Amino acid sequence: MPLNRPKQRVHPVGIDLGTTYSCLSYLTPEGQPVTIPNTEGELTTPSVVFFDGDEVVVGSEALRNSVTSPERVVLHAKRHIGDPNKCWIFDGHVYRPKEISSLIIRKLLDGAEERLGRVRHAVIxxxxxxxxxxxxxxxxxxxxxxxxxxxxxxxxxATALCHVLSEGIWFAEIAQDQTVLVFDLGGGTCDLSLVQYNKDEVKVIASGGDLQLGGLDWNQRLEDFACDEFVKSSTSDPRLDLESQQGLAIEIEQVKRSLSVRPKATILVQHDGRRKSILIERERFELLTNDLVKRTEEITKEMLKSHGKGWAHVDSVLVTGGASRMPMIRNMLQRISGTTLNTTLPPDQSISHGAAFYAGMLLSGQSLEKSSLDESASARLQKIKQQSVTGRSLGILIRDPETGDRRPHYLIEANTPLPCAYRQTFGTVVENQKRVHLHIVESGATLGEEYVELGDCLIHSLPEELPKRSPIEVTIQYDEQGRVRVHAVDRKSGQVARTTILRGGGKTSDDDIDVQAPVEEQPSQSKPDEPGDFSNAFEADLLKIETEDIAPSVPEETPVESRSPKKPRSAVDAKRTRKSTRPPKISSSVSLEEAERPIPLCNRCGNILEKSGNCLECGRSGAEKSSKKKLAKRKQSEDPTEPMTSSPTSHKRPRHKPR
Incomplete structure (x- = not known):
């Protein structure tokens, strides 16, 4: 007879998956974060993987082998996440950044499960x-x-949560909201957030950063300096030998740390049977990396400026991330902020601690039988609300008929509070249309960077015998964790169509993601240029398109909170946004009767609109609205290359569903 063993309780676990180092933390039953060492007893694990034949080694041992076997070691895989062309091949197996990241996470879980038992849920x-x-x-x-x-x-x-919920603030009664600038400079990325918090809520106001700026770039400057000095007295360059270069990279990391606490340090270069000691002073290091420091300063100032905030609105600057230890970074922040920096959090562990707190917040809504937290800690965490913002703008591609190029039109702008959604009405262009084709895009990570195409959204399984010009509502949304969801509804029948984001860029089928697909019918294969497909077309005066408030899906375990509408952006920023997202003008030389051009529909009655933008059925009310100057003049134009358009009705800023 089997024994009735008690079910294992779930521990709140947070994982900081870093570019150079990673770590894992959990919450004790009393709600305090604790970093769990790996199987070697180290609190942080190098994000390095060594392939030794059939054995895979992760961590410090892999880092040591990177000198003798650099061709079989993978470092800094996080910087390549999302790059479909990046891979490593060992013994006939192809490893992409996802597989490397999975091996690092597995290493952290092995250490945690020795103490906690099986870990099934974690926040990364x-x-x-x-x-x-x-x-x-x-x-x-x-x-x-x-x-x-x-x-x-x-x-x-996560850093802000760690700050607010750490000992000393956990029980504090904060009289009014405090605004803190979180400056996180890690090994591979520079991340910024302007966070407002009180005793019960952590709310992100704005975010910014650079995914290709981190401590590794400071290391590279030191490495180039050392190699240039070595070449002056030698005919060979250490950068041309993998073993010499990797040995120097490990040396450089230690020298950089030394320069954070000492005015000078010595770099030992070993290459081609020769050893050379090179002295470098902190002032020289700062001169070599002056442009990198200026880049972090520009990112910080731009984030505050773009949101209409000044340093007078920032109560403190919270510094975290291993590379933030460098005096040049702290001096820069001190100079531009004019305030004392908050450096109380452990730079290497605060992010995983904050992730563990968030895991506890998600877990606090469950019964105590499932959670490892005691009743008091669970009650405290359940009161805490957190709200983030979109890091990037989200929209669709439109075509410029003058150049033939596709350009992004962003429906949800960056720094919109999460979760958020945008609903827009489109019209079908042929009888019995079966599918809709959208190109979903996100803006680049930094200003001026090219947009990122998330994939083709193919909307299938439209109702049978659907008349031409039938209104289809397409909803694009960010969930509370910044992931994209898309679905569509036939307005006349109420039927929800199947939607699938097909990930492009040569990714494997494992990267293809079905998004909210209530219809079980398999999607039919089609090409974007087939007559039954949709693309999108807008003219410059059709930016004010139909938007409605919707209810993004929220996991059952997610704490529920109320959201306040997003505050209007400054006039200067609004002007900048309109300029950067304004769609191209579209030619008006095509007649409305042509089926392969956009058909604008009235969102009141569903009838076709005239070129002036007025509805034949609702023209009178539309004229009244125009006389009251509540609607701008619209020039209705057509593009024969695009078989879809939106309905030009009033625009509302998306509201956000309570979580």
């Missing part, structure tokens, strides 16, 4: 500027490592 941190593709790959890496459920949280938000 990601940079605020990570795209939807990068977030999905991170989640899948956690699942591949053995987790049954993976939630994600932005790294600056």
């Amino acid at each position: 941190t990601v940079p605020a500027q990570f795209s939807d593709v990068q977030r999905q790959i991170t989640v899948q890496a956690g699942v591949d490592a053995g987790l049954e459920r993976v939630d994600i949280i932005n790294e600056p938000v």
Whole structure:
């Protein structure tokens, strides 16, 4: 007869998956974060993987072998997450950044399970500027490592949670909201967030950063300096030998740390049977990396400026991330902020601690029989609310008929509070149309960077015998963790159509993601240029398109909170946004009767609109609205290359569903 063993309780676990180092933390039953060492007893694990034949080694041992076997070692895989062309091949097996990340997560879980038992759920941190593709790959890496459920949280938000919920603030009664700038400079990324908090809520106001700026870039400057000095007295360059270069890279990391606490340090270069000691002073190091420091300063100032905030609105600057220890970084922040920096949090562990707190918040809504938290800690965590913002703008591609190029039109702008959604009405262009084709895009991680195409959204299984010009509502949304969801509804029948985001860029089928697919019918294969497909077309005066408030899906375990509407942006920022997202003008030389051009529909009665933008049925009321100057003049134009358009009705800023 089998024994009735008690079910294992779930521990709140947070994982900081870093570019150079990673770590794992959990909450004790009393609600205090504790970092769990790996199987070697180290609190932080190098994010390095060594392939030794059939054996895979992760961590410090892999880092040591990177000198003798650099061709079989993978470092800094996080910087390549989302790059479909990046891979490593060992013994006939192809490893992508997702597989490397999964091996690192598995290493952390091995150490944790020695203390906690089987870990099934964890929160993994990601940079605020990570795209939807990068977030999905991170989640899948956690699942591949053995987790049954993976939630994600932005790294600056995790830092803010650690700050607010750490001992000394946990029980504090904060009289009014405090605003803190979280500056997180890690090994591979620079992440910023402006966070407002009180005793019960942590709310992100704005975020920014650079995914290709981190401590590794400071290391590279030191490495180039050392190699240039070595070449002056030698005919060979250490950068041309993998073993010499990797040995120098490890040396450089230690020298950089030394320069954070000492005015000078010595770099030992070993190459081609020669050894050379090179003295470098902190002032020289700062001169070599002056442009990198200026870049972090520009990012910080731009984030505050773009949101209409000044340093007078910032109560303190919270510094975290291993590379933030460098005096040049702290001096820069001190100079531009004019305030004392808060450096109380452990730079290497605060992010995983914050992720563990968030895991506890998710777990606090469950019964005490499932949670390892005691009743008091669970009650405290359940009161805490956290709200993040979109790191990137989200929208669709439109075509410029003058150039033939596709350009992004963003429906949800960056720094919109999460969760948020945008609903827009489109019209079918042929009788019995079966599918709709959208190109979903996110803006680049930094200003001026190219947009990221998330994939083609193919909307299938439209109702049978659907008349031409039937209104279809397409909803694009970010969930509370910054991941993209899309679905469509036939307005006349109420039927929900199947939607699938097909990930492009040469990714494997494991990266293809079905999004909210209530209809079980398999999607039919089609090409974008087929007559039954949709693309999108707008003219410059059709930016004010139909938007409605919707209810994004929220996991059952997620704490529920109320959301306040987003405050209007400054006039200067609004002007900048309109300029950067304004769609191209579209030619008006095509007649309305042509089926392969956009057909604008009235959102009141569904009838076709005239070129002036007025409805034949609702023209009178439309004229009245125009006389009251509540609607701008619209020039209705057509593009024969695009078989779809939106209905030009009033625009409302998306509201956000309570979580």
